[in-house]
Amino acid sequence: MPTLVMKFGGTSVANLDRIRRAAKRVGVEVAKGYDVIVIVSAMSGKTNELVGWVNETSPFFDAREFDAVVSSGENVTAGLMALTLQEMDVPARSWQGWQVPVETTDAHAAARIEEIGTENINKKFAEGMRVAVVAGFQGIGPDGRVTTLGRGGSDTTAVAFAAAFGAERCDIYTDVDGVYTTDPRISPKARKLEKIAFEEMLELASLGAKVLQTRSVELAMRYRVRLRVLSSFEEQNDNAGTLVCAEEEIMESNVVSGVAYSRDEAKMTLLSVADRPGIASIIFGCLSDAGVNVDMIVQNISEEGRTDMTFSLPTDQVKRAEKALTDIKGKDLNYAELVTDMDVAKVSVVGIGMRSQSGVAAKMFKVLSDEGINIRVITTSEIKISVLIDRKYMELAVQALHDAFELEKAA
Known part of the structure; x- marks a missing residue:
């Protein structure tokens, strides 16, 4: 059977x-x-x-x-x-x-x-x-x-x-009864997706969507296990929930499939670090050894052989990171100051359609600019754009981006 x-x-x-x-x-x-x-x-x-x-x-x-x-x-x-x-x-x-x-x-x-x-x-x-x-x-x-x-x-x-x-x-x-284009508690226009590709679900899970655990999506993608996310409190039928599947099973999809967010983010900056080969290895090797999960990384332009290094991390790992970097100061690493900002959030747009269509980044940045939201840090991948912004603007950013990419409409 x-x-x-x-x-x-x-x-x-x-x-x-x-x-x-x-x-x-x-x-x-x-x-x-x-x-x-x-x-x-x-x-x-x-x-x-x-x-x-x-x-x-x-x-x-x-x-x-x-x-x-x-x-x-x-x-x-x-x-x-x-x-x-x-x-x-x-x-x-x-x-x-x-x-x-x-x-x-x-x-x-x-x-x-x-x-x-x-x-x-x-x-x-x-x-x-x-x-x-x-x-x-x-x-x-x-x-x-x-x-x-x-x-x-x-x-x-x-x-x-x-x-x-x-x-x-x-x-x-x-x-919950499936995977939505964003958190319905933030945007009433959020729409339940009928299907979503493994890659998109993995990005959404890692960026803050709590519907599925990241490791489970990684495993499903590796072994091509078709997942269906559905509610145990809704009426049972064969078309309920959201199917997480291979990209080939999805006939058409929006350029952007979802907007994810994470409010438990912090930004740390090492000021005036020596700009020389191996310095990034020292910094992030030290953080890795301390069990700190670093996400977004930006290095400023060097002036007179010194640079600033900025990165984001979960708020509950800040003290661990501060201790690790303080312990190596003056030994393996010299820097002027370590500055921590606990009042930031990460907002991301995700979609496999971004592979074949340009202009998503430009549109995202214009939407945020029109709302008066300043971008602190930017990272991109083939199907994702993430920005770090002031936490007080997080919900506004999610709503504005959801509206701008018309995610309430089916593909």
């Missing part, structure tokens, strides 16, 4: 009533003739509660025991989902990561999937099991200990299973 992967997030399994509702959706797909692999998250709020207990018990915790505790939330949901399906006369059983097995690296709390064994589950499918309910977010490390994949890891689990089992599709059920 064909295989379908269905993933239910924490809000979709937040209580027994919602688990029953999710189980009914699974039952519909079983009735269509699918063998179904269901990936479940912990009930909404449960992972945070478990993390809190660990932190209260042991501030400097053993990461292996951390994983043993926080992975338990998914185990509970998997068991309850399997029991609910059995009550509906659907042959189902629950699986923990080690039982599959989901083999991962040994980076506890941030493990990466290396291989998913298919033999055990396929054997049970052959024996008459119709649904395998798998605890998401977890696996087993080389040392035989339970590992977890980091926040959003259940999305990654779902896509990895779809790739390993050659699933027809991977449905991600969440509390």
